[in-house]
Amino acid sequence: MSDWVDVAPEGSLANGEHVVVDVDGVDVAVFMVDGHYYAVEDACTHDGAEIASGRLDGCEIICPRHGARFCLKTGAVLSPPAYEDLATFSTRVRDGRIQVRDERWD
Numbered sequence: 001m002s003d004w005v006d007v008a009p010e011g012s013l014a015n016g017e018h019v020v021v022d023v024d025g026v027d028v029a030v031f032m033v034d035g036h037y038y039a040v041e042d043a044c045t046h047d048g049a050e051i052a053s054g055r056l057d058g059c060e061i062i063c064p065r066h067g068a069r070f071c072l073k074t075g076a077v078l079s080p081p082a083y084e085d086l087a088t089f090s091t092r093v094r095d096g097r098i099q100v101r102d103e104r105w106d
């Protein structure tokens with residue numbers, strides 16, 4: 001089972017801000033939207049662009065390279081040219097720290 005990885009102090013991300021952390025060798029983008037934390041792999045499933053540098057539209061992220069749109073809550077792809085969902089990761093706040101964990105291989 002993978003361990004929880006420290007992201008940032010709770011309260012350090014303003015609404016719509018994100019931080020990218022290395023989780024077991026995978027770049028994971030953790031966003032704060034309306035008081036909730038959402039974590040997705042920072043690689044567009046279309047052609048690998050760093051999705052975190054795209055524009056946020058509510059809980060949706062728009063890829064900066066070709067404009068594919070994804071749901072941050074579920075990772076679901078919402079518009080082409082991407083056709084595969086983003087990987088998502090569990091988040092939590094523990095002892096005043098935002099944390100993330102990769103549970104895909106547990």
Ligand code: FES
Pocket residue numbers: 044045046047048049063064065066067068080081082
């Ligand atoms: S790399 Fe993201 S839409 Fe092409």
